[in-house]
Amino acid sequence: MNVWQRIIPAKWTDEWLERLAWAGPQNCAVTYLPGRKTARLEVYALTAAQRKKLTREFGGRAVSKPQASWLAPQRRAFVLPLPPWLCLAARAAAIPPKYRRLPRLIIPAGLAFGTGEHATTGLCLRQLLKHLPAGGGARVLDAGTGSGLLALAASLRGARVTAVDYDADSIATARANARLNAGVPPVTWRRADLLQFKPAGQYTLLVANLFADLLVKALPRFKQWLAAGGTLIVSGILRGQEAAVAAALRKERLTVSARFRKGKWICLVAKL
Numbered sequence: 001m002n003v004w005q006r007i008i009p010a011k012w013t014d015e016w017l018e019r020l021a022w023a024g025p026q027n028c029a030v031t032y033l034p035g036r037k038t039a040r041l042e043v044y045a046l047t048a049a050q051r052k053k054l055t056r057e058f059g060g061r062a063v064s065k066p067q068a069s070w071l072a073p074q075r076r077a078f079v080l081p082l083p084p085w086l087c088l089a090a091r092a093a094a095i096p097p098k099y100r101r102l103p104r105l106i107i108p109a110g111l112a113f114g115t116g117e118h119a120t121t122g123l124c125l126r127q128l129l130k131h132l133p134a135g136g137g138a139r140v141l142d143a144g145t146g147s148g149l150l151a152l153a154a155s156l157r158g159a160r161v162t163a164v165d166y167d168a169d170s171i172a173t174a175r176a177n178a179r180l181n182a183g184v185p186p187v188t189w190r191r192a193d194l195l196q197f198k199p200a201g202q203y204t205l206l207v208a209n210l211f212a213d214l215l216v217k218a219l220p221r222f223k224q225w226l227a228a229g230g231t232l233i234v235s236g237i238l239r240g241q242e243a244a245v246a247a248a249l250r251k252e253r254l255t256v257s258a259r260f261r262k263g264k265w266i267c268l269v270a271k272l
């Protein structure tokens, strides 16, 4: 896999991630080293030409990494308890006894974004669970499903779920995760570009953990796909990009009802 690396001042991380937004936040990794003012920035899944361009513009170095090393940081077992009712883990055996009675999703590290460790996934998951009616009956679209985690959580909560991603590896991983979580009702998986996707109907809740530029472009479509009174949850927005996304929401007459921040990441909840 083509990777580009550069050492950056840790305090400029946000600016670098904004600059590299075109590569997709899921492909950028920043490693902070304890006690150091610098961090290692890496961009994955580049074409050879993109990697060359980055090296020409910003220095740094181009490296080739086997896929296994890309996954290595995610391999450790993790458990994210989500009170009051869901437990996420990479392996069933990793769940501490006190969480074992909770309904759970097993999401191992795979080729797709979304094991629950990333701030934006956690932000979306919490809002998703909060806005799904306890008795089920919601119609949910997971726009940019990655590992399928959000779609599977919504389905486990009784929603009828469609999940879309344009990346073949993501859809394959999401399907594999669905098989691993056999108790979860079926999700409709669709491989499609969100800027071309044609939904079969409208949704009461749409969750989109993407990146700011794409959200701004896709918002007019998302609005059409939402049923009256529907809820839109968007994340993958860096702090410096929030104003642009908020303005696009206003333009579509979607009213922001809540805002959440984790580190440099923002999640907005809006209503139609």
Ligand SMILES: C[S@@+](CC[C@H](N)C(=O)[O-])C[C@H]1O[C@@H](n2cnc3c(N)ncnc32)[C@H](O)[C@@H]1O
Pocket: 025, 026, 112, 113, 114, 115, 116, 120, 121, 124, 143, 144, 145, 146, 147, 148, 149, 150, 164, 165, 166, 167, 170, 192, 193, 194, 195, 209, 210, 214, 236
């Ligand atoms: C940041 S990941 C989010 C994954 C997961 N929903 C989560 O919250 O962890 C964004 C996902 O959107 C997909 N994606 C990006 N642009 C897309 C587009 N134009 N159409 C469909 N999927 C897209 C990527 O392939 C990736 O799997």
